[in-house]
Amino acid sequence: MSRATIYSIAEICGVSAATVSRAFNRPELVSPEVRARILSAARELDYQPSSAARGLVTGRAGLIGLIVPDITNPFFPLLVRAIQRTADRIGSPVMLVDAEESAAAESRMVKQLRGRVDGVILASPRSPAAALREAGGDLPCVLVNRTLRELPSVVCDNTAALYDAGEHLYKLGHRSFALLAGPSASWAAARRSQAIRRWARGREVELIELGPFRASFKGGRRAGEALLATGATAAFAFDDLMACGVLAELHARGVAVPGERSVIGCDDVLLAQTVTPALTTVSAPFADLGRTAVEMLIRHIEAPGATPEQRRLPGAFTPRSSTGPARTRG
Amino acid sequence: MSRATIYSIAEICGVSAATVSRAFNRPELVSPEVRARILSAARELDYQPSSAARGLVTGRAGLIGLIVPDITNPFFPLLVRAIQRTADRIGSPVMLVDAEESAAAESRMVKQLRGRVDGVILASPRSPAAALREAGGDLPCVLVNRTLRELPSVVCDNTAALYDAGEHLYKLGHRSFALLAGPSASWAAARRSQAIRRWARGREVELIELGPFRASFKGGRRAGEALLATGATAAFAFDDLMACGVLAELHARGVAVPGERSVIGCDDVLLAQTVTPALTTVSAPFADLGRTAVEMLIRHIEAPGATPEQRRLPGAFTPRSSTGPARTRG
């Protein structure tokens, strides 16, 4: 048996297809008894409206796209969940696309998504600005963790939290810090480095910049190696994954954390809590990030002309066990 | 400017819409010059076919659904990527849905997906069999990491690898083992426990069954606690996440791994490599799992009547650093 349509329901109920359609979309326009009959018949037949047909006439796909650079990076599942949860509440499922860290794939996917979705959320896009604008075309887009003047965006602003982190270490007696920079193409990496530099400038401390390193466990191990070559007693890693690599490297070399060095991550992904010692980090407001992104996208879909809004949500400093008093040098 | 359609292209090229459609779908049916003209005009106008219109007439959405119980569990991102990669190659994007560990949500989502997608891949579904069958209806479904007689499925069979793991520990001198069981509702957990039991029965060893524990880091800590209350020198954890919890708990209590106890995980997720010590585990064939699932689904979409095929792919024992010689009991 083929799927039920508004026509089969109409026939059964002895009404026209238009009435059936209205029973679902504008229930106030059909008489209560007829509506009841229709709904019950629909349930009986296990009717599901064809989204293709609806999409064709309304011009809306009822879908939003989500492009992430790397779903295996533990940052993204948390974001994906937050976005999906919000999108689901407003009845617009999410099409997830993994760009596998390729900028080229990213804009290719945006293009592909056009015509299938009503708008897309681009999480931490790697693509150059021009490519993004071009690929987007008239497709509503919102960026997460990156800004671009022409597009709405929501970013996590870690400035204040990183200051808190710095102060935390300062109070523990640290005076020499290493900044383990993330990938140079990453907008977030640039912002974080900047925030830390600014904090360091306002304090009487030494800041040794190392990197850039890849935002991966391996990258972290390399960063750990570099860290040991310096006299820094505390390190800011670009993100938690890198911080875990640092921890592993230090452990492998018999350097105690936080005994001999303190390490700070960023994002607060699952890993940060499971690693030993538990990672002092800056928690990203995943839920808010996701919710805001979806809300902004919806707004942009409904009012395509609106000026792109830029939102920044603060991260929160979360002390755990990977930071401790500075070992007195010597 | 509204989007280009086959009509606008047809007009520009001085041909009929039918020809334009054919130029894309049955290129061998239109003359080379006309096709070239059409394709160039299409590129010019940045034409994207409306998937709604196409879907309406062909009855195919050109989309497959993927339902995972918990995207934040590191097992799933790896699977998602593998599935997406394959689906992408055959030009069928993936709609990802996170059921947030709720069986009810799971079947609700399956229902919702019907009419939007051509088929669904259900990864490690929690729902009772009846609910799944019912929700599926005539929608092609394939299960990953769970079997059900009526549905095609692909599972990771860890039996052999777990035997290897057992032998590995046996050779290291272990004679008393703990089995840290996963959630009782999990099909995979049942299979793993069974495999280990069978192995133990074939050997002169003691097997202490503990649990069930939640398949989470916290669950693992609890399992670690329970483990310490026994005399077992080696433990099989349900999965890597749980194993990490065990490791953390042992570390917190000053018990050395692998010095005093050996721990084995399962799945080989990112965590297994980043934790200290690196986890000895059983690697799941994520890429094959994903590829097979998509291929089976496609086959089932194209031949709805076919008998459900059941595939099992072997995991591979992967020794790392969390296992070592049994401490001679004192």
Add this chain to the structure above:
DNA sequence: GGGTCCAATGAAAGCGATTGCATGGATTCT
């Protein structure tokens, strides 16, 4: 030269929903 066949194209009928407009019966107003 006339018939056959084929390749290239066009005309038109849907696919299943939404929606503006028309309609007709009941209700209310004057």
Add this chain to the structure above:
DNA sequence: AGAATCCATGCAATCGCTTTCATTGGACCC
């Protein structure tokens, strides 16, 4: 009572594409 109003419903067009069937104009064969 007749006119005006309104509510519930039906009719029919439409969205953009695919696909069947018909048509045209050569090329080819006898």
